[in-house]
Amino acid sequence: MTEAVEYDVVVLGGGPVGENVVDRTRAAGLSTALVESELVGGECSYWACVPSKALLRPVLARVDARRVPGLAGAVGGPLDTAAVFAHRDYWTNDWNDDGQLDWLGSIGVHLYRGHGRLYGSRKVAVTSPEGEHHVLSARHAVVVCTGTRAVIPDVPGIAGARPWTSREATSAREVPGRLLIVGGSVVAAEMATAWQGLGSQVTVLARDSGLLPRMEPFAGELVAEALREAGAVVRTGVSVEAVVREGSTGPVRVVLQGGETLEGDELLMATGRAPRTEDIGLETVGLKPGDWIAVDDSCRVPGHDWLYAVGDVNHRALLTHQGKYQARITGAVIAARAAGSGELDTSRWGAHVATADTEALPQAVFTDPEAAAVGLTLAEAGRAGYRVRAVDYDLGRVSGAGLYADGYRGRARMVVDLDREVLLGVTFVGPGAAELVHAATIAVAGEVPIARLWHAVPSFPTVSEIWLRLLEAYRG
Template sequence: MTEAVEYDVVVLGGGPAGENVVDRTRAAGLSTALVEAELIGGECSYWACVPSKALLRPALARADARRVPGLRQAVAGPLDTAAVLAHRDYWTGDWKDDGQVDWLDSVGAHVYRGHGRLHGERRVGVTGPEGERHLLAARHAVVVATGTRPLLPELPGLTGARPWTSREATSARHVPPRLAVVGGSVVAAEMATAFTALGSAVTLLVRGAGLLPRMEDFAGELVAEGLREAGATVRTGTSVEAVVRDGPTGLVTVVLEGGETVEADELLFATGRTPRTDDIGLETVGLTPGGWIPVDDDCRVRGHAWLYAVGDVNHRALMTHQGKYQARIAGAAIAARAAGVQPLETDRWGAHAATADTDALPQVVFTDPEAASVGLTLAAAERAGHRVRAVDHDLGAVSGAGLYADGYRGRARMVVDLDREVVLGATFVGPAAGELLHAATIAVAGEVPLARLWHAVPAFPTISEVWLRLLEAYRG
């Protein structure tokens, strides 16, 4: 390598979290380099959030339309698969990152294409696509934002069966006649929804007792019910023992516990994520390769004053919006320390501590029905030692829901801290339920007393009127 090129900040990983660190450090006047081996914009832009929602939006819009009198007959036919895939391709930029690169150029960041590795304290080595090598030095901070990759279990025959992961599912060029999906969390539920709507005969194989295990139990139950009504087969308490593919392009046979088999044209494994830290030089700074990177609330790596980790790689909250949030926290902390002050000394917004990762974490699952939650579930609140009460309401009984769709089915729950009378968590399941979530997030993050929420009057007739019904139920 040649002599090190010096920057104030070096960011390792160009997904949404890494991009947001660049945005904050450049806005603070700090010179910044970004290192990325794949596409700038990362997993979310090309193989996760964006393409999956582009695939799901036509499916959910059609489902909503079929519940509206005077419209359902007009949308009785199948989706136009070619148009749906073209819509997906448009939102991924046909897997080109020119727009992101132009933005980085506009803010004055320097992009290094290639594989980056830590080379000891404040040093990052980059090996480019043609074998060229660079050494970068950071005056103030190195930020690791390398994200995660799909985790595949060790099963007989799995490697040879060439299973799909989330990447292959969201970038698929065809819709398989039969698709087996292994897993019960967000990716499995969303991709089962999308491919069922596109015409696949989907079989969802869930090892646990139900879908969406991190949410309230009723969320997974209602989503599973929706999938079955759409034509998917949902099997819970089912373990996969082996996989066999018949030749290079043949059928896949999934062998279940007990010897039963399921045949499919393609097989999607959505069984978790693992950090992309196995080959980024963690061992050169005393950290363990292949593991999650533990950080403090300002996303600084414990025991390393110059090293930060944001996004999925720190395992605080594996969601794009949380990674971007952490990037804003880390960027502000880096800028403050570069200016010679401790971040908390100038932090009137609380902008240097990622409290939302534990206190007010929002999530939407874009299935039919949608499932949305923020904060603690009832079980999690009880495990944490809070004295709580769950207040439930039939979301379909709200006037706005009945006008939104015939036969609207859903459920809402708020979890109340009885000692402080604030909302610790909320869950909504039903068509368009995700649009209710930010109000709940504000209530949880702001610790708004229920006595004040009583005066936040929901507009009539909207689905958000459920807030009034929940508060009425709590007051008795």
């Protein structure tokens, strides 16, 4: 190894979370190095959030347009898949990160390309693709932002079947004739929506009793109903026992529990995520390789006053926007400690704690219909010991929804803490519902009393009138 190069902060992992950490620490005047083995911008920019939404947007726009009188007849044909793929490629910059590198240079961050590993206390060793070795030493903090990878379950025949993960599903350049999707959570539901809309015959095989199991049950029910109406097959409560691929390019077959066999041209395994910690040197600081990294509410690793783990890798909230939120919190924590500014603000909603991870976590799922939620579900609130009431309303009965689309179908729920009369959680399912969730996030994070929400008047005729209807239903 070469002699260590010293920085104030060394960040291991250059996805959106790592980018936000370096942005915040540089803004605080700290010298910062970033280590990345793949593309700067990470999973979200190249294989997840960005390309998936580029594929989904034309599918959802066409679905919405077909529900608008006077427009429906003009959008009856198939999508131009070449144009959709070209638009996706534009947003991923053809899987080139030059723009990200320009930004890093503009804020004075030193990038080390290569595989980084912890190298004992406050050090990271980097091996470049050319075989060069560097040791980076951190005066104040090392921040692990290595994210997650797709989990492919160890079922017989899976290796030879060459299944897709989310990476292949978002970067494919041809529409498979038949696509089998194993899984029922967000990746499965979104990719089923995208590829069915692009012309594939999709079959979803979910082990759970419904889709989107971490949301209110009606969310998965409405999404499954729409997928079936679009021509997809959705089966729940099923397990895959084996997989067989014929030759190098032949069809793939999955064998279900009980012996039934299904055939497709491609197989997407959307069966969860695991931390990318198996080869980052955790053992050199007394942690177990391959594990999620436990942290406190400031994202610092207990027992290591210099080590932080931010984003998916700490398993607090596997969402890009939430990892970026953690990064902003962590950047502020590192800057405050480096400046020796005294006590941190660790009060419940203080500047140095990631409270929203547990109390106001928002998510949007870009299916048809869209599903968006923040905070606790009714079941979660009950398990947490709150005295609650759920208020439900048919979203299609709101005037703005009927104007948005003929036959608008959706549902909304707010979960009310009866002792404080504030919202613990809100869920919206319906076309365009993702644009409703931030108002709910403000209400939940701000613990806005229902008596005050009554004075937040929604504009007519928008779908946001759902707020008035929910509050009326609560008041009786």
